[in-house]
Amino acid sequence: MTKLTPMIQQYLSFKERYPDCILFFRMGDFYEMFFEDAEKASRALGITLTARDKGMPESVPLAGVPYHSADVYLARLVEAGYKVAVCEQVEDPRKAKGIVKRAVTRVITPGTAVSPERLPAKSSRYVVSVASDGEESGLAFLDFSTGEFKATTLRRAEELADELFRLEPAEILVPKSLLDIPGVGEAVREVSLSTEPPVFMDHPEEEAYDPDKARRTLLEHFRADTLEGFGVEGFPQAVRAAGALLYYLRETQEPEDVPPFAVGGDEPITIPNPLSHVTGLSYYSSSDYMVLDESTKRNLELTRTLRDSKPAGSLFWFLDRTVTSMGGRVLRQWLHSPLMDVDRINARLDAVEWMAQDHAYRLDLRSLFQRLSDLERISARIATGSAHARDLRAARETLELIPAIKALAGKAESSKIQEVLEGLDPLEEVVGLLSMALVDEPPSSLRDGGLIRPGYSAEIDELTSVQRDAKSVIAGLEAAERQRSGIPKLKVKYNKVFGYYIEISKAQAASAPSDYIRKQTLVNAERFITPELKELEAKVLGAEDRLIELHYELFVELREKVASRAVQLQENARRLGELDAIAGLAEMAAAKRLTRPEVDESGEIDIKGGWHPVIPELVKTERFVPNDVLLDGQEYQILIITGPNMAGKSTILRQTGLITIMAQMGSFVPAREARIGVVDRIFTRVGASDVLVRGMSTFMVEMTEAANILHNATDKSLVLLDEIGRGTSTFDGLSIAWAVAEFLHDAPGRRAKTMFATHYHELVDLAETRDRVKNYHVLVKEWEGEVIFLRRMVPGSTSRSYGIQVARLAGLPAEVIERAKEILENLESVEHDPAGKPAISKKAGEPRKKDGPVQLSFFPPSEPPADPVAEKVAGQIRDMDLDALTPLEALTLLHEMKAELKK
Numbered sequence: 001m002t003k004l005t006p007m008i009q010q011y012l013s014f015k016e017r018y019p020d021c022i023l024f025f026r027m028g029d030f031y032e033m034f035f036e037d038a039e040k041a042s043r044a045l046g047i048t049l050t051a052r053d054k055g056m057p058e059s060v061p062l063a064g065v066p067y068h069s070a071d072v073y074l075a076r077l078v079e080a081g082y083k084v085a086v087c088e089q090v091e092d093p094r095k096a097k098g099i100v101k102r103a104v105t106r107v108i109t110p111g112t113a114v115s116p117e118r119l120p121a122k123s124s125r126y127v128v129s130v131a132s133d134g135e136e137s138g139l140a141f142l143d144f145s146t147g148e149f150k151a152t153t154l155r156r157a158e159e160l161a162d163e164l165f166r167l168e169p170a171e172i173l174v175p176k177s178l179l180d181i182p183g184v185g186e187a188v189r190e191v192s193l194s195t196e197p198p199v200f201m202d203h204p205e206e207e208a209y210d211p212d213k214a215r216r217t218l219l220e221h222f223r224a225d226t227l228e229g230f231g232v233e234g235f236p237q238a239v240r241a242a243g244a245l246l247y248y249l250r251e252t253q254e255p256e257d258v259p260p261f262a263v264g265g266d267e268p269i270t271i272p273n274p275l276s277h278v279t280g281l282s283y284y285s286s287s288d289y290m291v292l293d294e295s296t297k298r299n300l301e302l303t304r305t306l307r308d309s310k311p312a313g314s315l316f317w318f319l320d321r322t323v324t325s326m327g328g329r330v331l332r333q334w335l336h337s338p339l340m341d342v343d344r345i346n347a348r349l350d351a352v353e354w355m356a357q358d359h360a361y362r363l364d365l366r367s368l369f370q371r372l373s374d375l376e377r378i379s380a381r382i383a384t385g386s387a388h389a390r391d392l393r394a395a396r397e398t399l400e401l402i403p404a405i406k407a408l409a410g411k412a413e414s415s416k417i418q419e420v421l422e423g424l425d426p427l428e429e430v431v432g433l434l435s436m437a438l439v440d441e442p443p444s445s446l447r448d449g450g451l452i453r454p455g456y457s458a459e460i461d462e463l464t465s466v467q468r469d470a471k472s473v474i475a476g477l478e479a480a481e482r483q484r485s486g487i488p489k490l491k492v493k494y495n496k497v498f499g500y501y502i503e504i505s506k507a508q509a510a511s512a513p514s515d516y517i518r519k520q521t522l523v524n525a526e527r528f529i530t531p532e533l534k535e536l537e538a539k540v541l542g543a544e545d546r547l548i549e550l551h552y553e554l555f556v557e558l559r560e561k562v563a564s565r566a567v568q569l570q571e572n573a574r575r576l577g578e579l580d581a582i583a584g585l586a587e588m589a590a591a592k593r594l595t596r597p598e599v600d601e602s603g604e605i606d607i608k609g610g611w612h613p614v615i616p617e618l619v620k621t622e623r624f625v626p627n628d629v630l631l632d633g634q635e636y637q638i639l640i641i642t643g644p645n646m647a648g649k650s651t652i653l654r655q656t657g658l659i660t661i662m663a664q665m666g667s668f669v670p671a672r673e674a675r676i677g678v679v680d681r682i683f684t685r686v687g688a689s690d691v692l693v694r695g696m697s698t699f700m701v702e703m704t705e706a707a708n709i710l711h712n713a714t715d716k717s718l719v720l721l722d723e724i725g726r727g728t729s730t731f732d733g734l735s736i737a738w739a740v741a742e743f744l745h746d747a748p749g750r751r752a753k754t755m756f757a758t759h760y761h762e763l764v765d766l767a768e769t770r771d772r773v774k775n776y777h778v779l780v781k782e783w784e785g786e787v788i789f790l791r792r793m794v795p796g797s798t799s800r801s802y803g804i805q806v807a808r809l810a811g812l813p814a815e816v817i818e819r820a821k822e823i824l825e826n827l828e829s830v831e832h833d834p835a836g837k838p839a840i841s842k843k844a845g846e847p848r849k850k851d852g853p854v855q856l857s858f859f860p861p862s863e864p865p866a867d868p869v870a871e872k873v874a875g876q877i878r879d880m881d882l883d884a885l886t887p888l889e890a891l892t893l894l895h896e897m898k899a900e901l902k903k
Contacts, residue, residue: 214243
């Protein structure tokens with residue numbers, strides 16, 4: 001260290017305290033990185049790696065980025081999986097004695113971004129903290145960009161995984177010891193590894209999760225004596241999770257012990273508290289919302305499509321008619337958390353219905369919303385001291401619209417809308433202050449001046465006058481010197497090196513007055529200064545510097561005054577977002593002629609003329625055929641749906657799930673009529689794929705999801721099964737599918753409403769032995785060898801899959817199609833030919849082999865077989881009571897006979 005420069009020594013001292021971070025070290029107009037950090041940043045950002053060797057025993061790797069565009073580079077580093085510690089200069093370099101004082105003012109992680117460049121406009125970005133004692137888990141989440149802070153308690157590891165998947169966190173915090181807790185650790189790892197790249201996971205020190213420490217952290221932050229007012233009293237694991245989350249944010253976001261420092265004036269500037277926008281904590285119960293696990297969210301394509309994992313084509317893409325980012329985030333939360341309370345659902349539906357019916361009112365209201373800024377995130381930036389002048393202007397313009405919104409929305413005959421309006425506060429004093437102090441068009445930079453409106457500060461007005469008059473004063477001085485010296489081409493000029501100076505041509509330099517002081521000699525001119533000129537320079541340049549400093553100081557003071565109303569700003573933002581979400585759903589209901597669903601506690605799902613909300617928007621070449629669905633848990637508990645591929649079975653399953661979700665989130669639905677008895681959870685088993693990162697095959701994924709359904713489905717659940725059992729052999733798959741259907745029917749007290757699409761036509765026989773099973777099929781029509789899909793689901797079953805016809809439609813070569821037809825005929829006639837050759841291999845016109853072993857037949861035309869094993873099997877068949885056998889028992893006996901014949 002003694003051989004290193006003081007600056008590098010200072011850098012290394014910070015790096016020692018933040019070893020797991022890339023250190024952004026502020027040096028003038030750049031953030032510099034050294035050593036390994038420079039090499040990492042160079043690779044991740046694609047920037048030039050250079051070297052610094054001045055005063056060093058050997059060269060040091062160096063990389064840097066401009067401070068004014070640092071947010072872009074920070075975002076890319078965080079997306080690449082790095083934490084970044086930002087080390088700022090915390091004293092005026094011009095007044096520093098020795099090396100400039102610096103301090104780490106924040107640590108940037110995936111969940112702690114507040115800059116608009118790093119945040120998706122209509123998605124929340126959560127930091128989630130988890131605590132557990134093995135019996136019970138606590139979960140807390142916080143959106144650092146808005147201050148939303150909530151906590152809950154979960155009993156089972158599966159519930160923890162479901163809640164984590166619902167929140168889609170950007171960052172997960174757990175103590176390292178939690179990963180060793182059976183079930184809980186696996187649940188956290190599963191969520192972390194569910195995306196590419198994996199969700200960022202960090203491990204606060206174990207002390208942060210100490211119950212007393214966590215409690216003190218919360219009480220200190222909220223300056224409270226008890227947690228009862230926040231609803232978390234009596235939930236120790238929730239308190240641990242929430243306290244540890246705040247502790248982590250304090251450690252990463254609050255600056256080190258930095259004394260107030262002056263930027264240029266006499267008044268010190270302090271770094272604001274970056275957690276001041278976290279003004280409340282609320283407890284919630286996961287039982288308040290329908291459970292949508294990751295499989296269901298993925299299979300129903302709620303926010304991303306299965307095909308390319310993009311928003312276009314998802315349910316959120318279809319529903320989102322919001323005009324503000326605040327409204328978009330509210331709508332997304334409603335979609336991920338459909339309500340369970342019938343009164344709350346219907347209050348939301350009342351509001352949507354009222355807005356949908358009054359087109360003129362809705363149009364006027366939405367035109368006002370289009371002028372709103374993202375007040376929720378702006379208020380967070382104001383509270384944390386990171387807001388720019390344009391943020392304050394946007395906040396003022398948004399607040400100015402609240403009276404008009406209240407006046408317009410006050411006409412609504414909806415208790416929900418009135419409830420939202422009651423809490424809107426125009427904050428006239430804030431609007432007045434900003435109107436009086438801030439210019440209408442502030443610059444993007446806070447360090448260039450021009451922020452404060454004329455008339456707000458007498459000192460700024462005086463300095464502005466001096467600066468404005470400087471040109472005329474300089475022009476007057478130039479004219480006076482020309483007259484005094486008798487040199488008509490004398491000029492007064494300025495540059496950043498010398499300041500103001502007098503320039504005279506070489507030919508006339510000898511005529512310069514005696515009080516001129518020579519400053520510089522050029523090829524064709526001489527430059528001079530005078531005491532009078534330097535006095536004027538000091539006044540003009542001093543005014544400019546002081547003016548810039550004063551604009552910044554007054555702006556910071558103004559921002560702090562607005563930050564004192566952060567709670568009201570956040571509440572306004574939340575209510576405006578909710579109103580926009582309601583208006584967006586109303587716009588969608590009117591535009592797409594959706595229907596208000598009847599939501600109750602009946603336990604029935606009765607949909608008449610329902611359609612998939614998204615497919616008609618994407619597929620314009622074919623008219624969408626609506627279908628009816630009835631599930632009541634009684635007579636119609638399980639629907640077995642057969643039909644060929646591409647007929648529309650999966651679409652009917654998905655649209656039933658989507659209509660249910662839309663109804664319980666408070667949206668109108670795509671149906672002629674719909675009655676939805678509240679559903680507590682939607683399970684889906686649709687398609688399958690390998691999950692390589694978890695070492696699970698297609699079949700294992702399928703069986704894991706099926707097990708989850710059978711263990712957790714209740715009589716209030718909706719189960720959507722599509723082709724279960726395809727990942728293994730036909731007999732095994734059929735046996736599993738049959739057993740699963742039986743279990744869903746027979747499980748006592750758990751009559752989950754189930755739709756079961758299958759190609760196992762044998763399953764239709766379940767309706768003969770189980771009274772709550774009903775068979776349906778999707779109609780197709782054969783016409784001159786062609787298959788026409790009618791898309792209509794009707795009662796009854798079908799025994800054909802039309803797979804070869806579908807394969808032809810998919811474009812398989814004609815010879816493959818013809819060969820497939822031959823094989824199908826062989827399979828449908830006999831399994832083996834008399835020579836023992838598999839019939840599947842037989843080709844048209846191929847002669848049969850005469851040699852080789854002969855396969856014995858069960859029922860030869862003459863005498864019974866002499867083979868004792870075959871005789872035994874034949875006897876078993878003769879003794880069977882076929883009418884008393886279930887299909888599953890018959891399959892089991894067939895397996896046993898086959899084993900006997902192989903002996």
